[in-house]
Amino acid sequence: MTGALFPRQAGLHPPAFTPGYKTSVLRSPQRALISFGSGPSEETGPAFGHVKLGEHDNDLLLNHARPGQSAIGERIIVHGRLLDEGGRPIPGALIEIWQANAGGRYRHKKDGYLAPLDPDFGGCGRAITAEDGSYVFRTIKPGAYPWPNGPNEWRPAHIHFSIFGHSFGQRLISQMYFEGDPLIARCPIAQTIPDKEALNRLVAALDMAETKPMDAIAYKFDIVLRGRRQTHFENRLEGM
């Protein structure tokens, strides 16, 4: 048990009802939410330290590729540190990611976008944070893709993140964007976040220091699970 959690500040989070993001209309609660203090069911959680990951689980270039092949696209490294509300590193946390391929298509039966699938790219991976809270993935930069929220809407390139901290109350599901992408300012999902500083915290910075010359460009994405500097949740019920 890690002890009482900082209460979540509802005002900091995207409102659940944001008609510009059409599916939020049906998903959002019809009544005001009731807030309970945290108890053992929020303050405890699964421990993933014992889970043995496969050799390429955090390497999306290879984890779905045929022998000798690799995913097509702009090769990137995504890394950062996982921190709790007090700024302390969280070791042993499970981070799962999923994303579209370089053409903007997910390997999912409901994704019918005309960009082709890449036979060597699955689109998901996982990592467990190290003692200093750090994690790293190797992948390709996902493509932007159109979605039927309006007549001509495009999601900015993004990677979905799910993180289990020490407790269920710290579970976070969010999306990471890429520095400099002009579609972020036009995205109804990203724009549900009222606080622009908070939106900036979802934007990974180009990190030349970690770039591997002649190989892969690096982006840095630190994640804070609760508190004032929290990485924002998605505008979905599970993120409340």
Ligand SMILES: O=C(O)c1ccc(O)c(O)c1
């Ligand atoms: O919630 C949705 O409707 C929705 C649509 C498109 C996305 O890329 C996404 O992450 C969520």
